[in-house]
Amino acid sequence: MIHDPHHTITALTVRPPFGLSVTFADGQTFHVDLGPMIKAYPSMRLLGDASLFNQARIDARGGYVVWMDDDLELAADNLRNMAVEQSGGIGHERLWGWMDKHSLTQERAALALGVSRRMLNYYLSGAKPIPKTVWLACLGWETTCAKTRRTKHIASSAAHV
Secondary structure, X not given: OOOOHHHOEEEEEEEOOOEEEEEEOOOOEEEEEOHHHHHHOHHHHHHHOHHHHOOXXXXXXXXXXXXXXXXXXXXXXXXXXXXXXXXXXOOHHHHHHHHHHOOXXXXXXXXXXXXXXXXXXXXXXXXOOOOHXXXXXXXXXXXXXXXXXHHHHHHHHXXXX
């Protein structure tokens, strides 16, 4: 039984030199280039060896792409996020990071963005793509809050003079 079709891998094709085509249980297929990650992270450098990279396989539950059991694997949610970002979309992890950076609950984030909590949950789970307008709302909210903090700081400093 598949519990999370957006993060369960059903098919995998290696695309040399460092690419993967990953199909998820929701029917979506994404292409992801792992080359930049292999260069950037020492823990991933072993994948620079084509003979090892070509051994990529899906684990028994579809939650990971595995090269070396328990030592070298990538989770399905991370792969999907990376593929969405590489294709010019907004990955769900970016939205999680924005909420964490500002200590926002899902309720407060939904209110700040002008979306329902249900829709926010779709975005956070990767069930629905995050529209660029929603990400722009995140950036606008962030800018507005930063200006408000600066204004409060200036007013507070002036009051102490």
